[in-house]
Amino acid sequence: MKRWVLGFLPLVVLSAIFLVAGSKANDVPPETEKKVAEIGHRATMALLKKxxxxxxxxxxxxxxxxxxxxxxxxxxxxTDSISKAFGVEIKRTSFKYRNPKNKPDRYEEEALRYFEKFFKERKKPPKYYIQKVKVGDKLAYRYYFPLKVLKLCLTCHGVPGKDIKPEVLKVLKEKYPEDRATGYKEGDFRGVVRVQIPAEKVR
Ligand code: HEC
Structure with missing residues (x-):
């Protein structure tokens, strides 16, 4: 084999590994993934329904x-009361958040970027995204569920003056002076529900 080909090889192999890891949940075995997805989905549905x-x-x-x-x-x-009922920690987060308490951390940003790509390319997003993370000195799994903007959401997250009425905008401005969560259209990517599950719960 020619020298330049050999020099190139590790790079090709590396980029292949990177691509696979980047599109899948990181080192989560299938059995664990199943349990995480089950708990995550149930907690998410309970929150959204309520x-x-x-x-x-x-x-x-x-x-x-x-x-x-x-x-x-x-x-x-x-959200906290549903978290307690399921023994998990639930959060709703978005790049364009309304309440600063819902601001994403770096793991959540990764998950948001993951889903955002599908919406940008007008492709159907996967049902969930799973991560293994370290919280303090403990391991946990995170389940993310993508949220799409429905017609109903526009009342409070749509275009001010068009979808959001002046009296609604007034309350929003009072409660959330730095609100970023307006200007959405139906079908846009709004954010995620994130369910954090302690590792010992899925063992
Ligand atoms: C009646 C107004 C109203 C409607 C309708 C509404 N929201 Fe919200 N939304 C809010 C308010 C207020 C907050 C901030 C809550 C808080 O303080 O935690 C919020 C927060 C959120 C958050 C958390 C992240 C953030 O921005 O702080 C998400 C995600 C979200 N909404 C998605 C939706 C979706 C999806 C729909 C439609 C199914 C929807 N909302 C409908 C008022 C509304």
Whole structure:
């Protein structure tokens, strides 16, 4: 084999390894992946069902402006109570977050980028993304579920003046002076639900 070919080889091999690792969950065995996905999915569905249920009925009964006020006090405690019930830690996060408490950390940014790519390329995103992470000195798994913008979401996350009414925008500005979560269109990638599961739970 020619010298230049040999010199090239390690590079080709390396980039192949990198590509595979970059598109898959990192060193999570299939059995563990199954358990993580199961717990993650159940916790995610419990949260979304509860949140959507409360938001929909409040929108009907009290209107959008009152629902924003209600949501801002309720979203995080509700997320915490579902976390406790499942023995996990749930968070909703996004690059364009409304509440600074929902700002992504570097692992979450990786997961957001992973899903964002599919939306940008107008491809169907995978059902979930899984990571193995270190939290302090403990190992945990993270399950991520992608969230798409539905018509209903535009009331509070759409284009100000078009989808978001002035009275709603007023409450949003009061509660979230640095709100980044507006200007969305139906079908956009909104963010993820992240479920963090202690490693001993899936052993
Ligand atoms: C009635 C208004 C309202 C509607 C409708 C609404 N949201 Fe929100 N959304 C909010 C508020 C308020 C927050 C900030 C909650 C907090 O303080 O934690 C928020 C936060 C979020 C977050 C957490 C990240 C962040 O930006 O802080 C996500 C993800 C999210 N919304 C997605 C959605 C999706 C998807 C829909 C539609 C299915 C939707 N929302 C519908 C008001 C709304």
């Amino acid at each position: 949140l959507l249920g409360e938001v929909t009925s409040s929108l009907e009964e009290k209107g959008a402006a009152a629902t924003v006020a209600y949501c801002s006090g309720r979203a995080l405690p509700l």
